[in-house]
Amino acid sequence: MRSFFSRIHESVALAAIFALSVTLHVAWLANLLAHKIPLVRAWFTVSADIGPVSGMYLFTLIVFVLFFGLGVLAWKGKDCSHWRERILWFFMVSLVVFFVMTLPIVYDFGVLVE
Amino acid sequence: MQGVLLTEGSTISIALSDAGLVLFGVLLVLYGVAVGMTFVIRHAKESWGMLSGIYFLILAVLVGIVMLDLSGASGALYTIQSIEHLSELLSTHRWLLIQVPVLLALSSLIVLLTYRSNIAESHAKTYRMFLQIAVLFGFASVILIGFESML
Numbered sequence: 724m725r726s727f728f729s730r731i732h733e734s735v736a737l738a739a740i741f742a743l744s745v746t747l748h749v750a751w752l753a754n755l756l757a758h759k760i761p762l763v764r765a766w767f768t769v770s771a772d773i774g775p776v777s778g779m780y781l782f783t784l785i786v787f788v789l790f791f792g793l794g795v796l797a798w799k800g801k802d803c804s805h806w807r808e809r810i811l812w813f814f815m816v817s818l819v820v821f822f823v824m825t826l827p828i829v830y831d832f833g834v835l836v837e
Numbered sequence: 838m839q840g841v842l843l844t845e846g847s848t849i850s851i852a853l854s855d856a857g858l859v860l861f862g863v864l865l866v867l868y869g870v871a872v873g874m875t876f877v878i879r880h881a882k883e884s885w886g887m888l889s890g891i892y893f894l895i896l897a898v899l900v901g902i903v904m905l906d907l908s909g910a911s912g913a914l915y916t917i918q919s920i921e922h923l924s925e926l927l928s929t930h931r932w933l934l935i936q937v938p939v940l941l942a943l944s945s946l947i948v949l950l951t952y953r954s955n956i957a958e959s960h961a962k963t964y965r966m967f968l969q970i971a972v973l974f975g976f977a978s979v980i981l982i983g984f985e986s987m988l
Binding site: 743811 | 843907929930932939940947952960963967974
């Protein structure tokens with residue numbers, strides 16, 4: 724038991740960053756789909772009082788937990804040193820993409836065909 | 838006469854009666870502390886516990902703010918008619934943006950609890966960099982939300 728806590732379980736830390744990065748992508752995608760497709764917006768409306776945001780937040784949380792679990796299982800007991808830089812870059816790119824794709828002028832963009 | 842602090846019905850007393858405003862103020866202070874501590878953790882490795890506590894508080898305050906807004910228990914709302922559409926767009930943007938500090942704080946907490954005092958060691962450089970980027974972007978998101986809420 725003491726050796727479990729004295730070790731660094733790097734798979735957990737790496738999985739957290741990986742799950743965060745994936746969740747950011749899922750979040751902007753969910754927003755884009757909910758904005759463009761009424762069916763998706765209705766599907767995300769868990770609480771009618773709150774609106775589609777209720778489902779989107781819940782979906783984001785589920786995705787984070789799911790990918791965190793998958794990451795921990797995938798990297799458990801393995802040497803993660805060569806994954807550190809890759810996951811960090813994935814995180815940085817995900818952050819930038821999220822900020823750009825959640826700008827109203829970006830996800831609201833549409834082409835009118837007459 | 839309505840003053841800022843010393844008079845009856847002062848601006849501060851009105852502001853402190855709004856739970857959301859108080860929480861936002863607390864959040865800014867917590868982030869300020871977290872930014873400072875994150876950048877010196879390499880030289881003060883034993884402060885990982887306090888930094889973890891700060892992140893936990895940040896997470897709790899953020900969840901509290903979101904819960905307050907979702908429950909509709911907010912203060913008075915003011916909309917300037919001429920920029921009504923912009924206000925609506927920015928409100929949607931804020932609902933999206935609030936996810937960033939929540940997720941960043943949660944992930945940072947997990948990384949800190951995993952590495953503990955070992956976060957100061959050379960092999961943890963990548964994770965320290967993650968903590969630094971996360972705290973800066975989280976703080977920037979909160980400030981951006983604050984600015985957008987003024988429109």
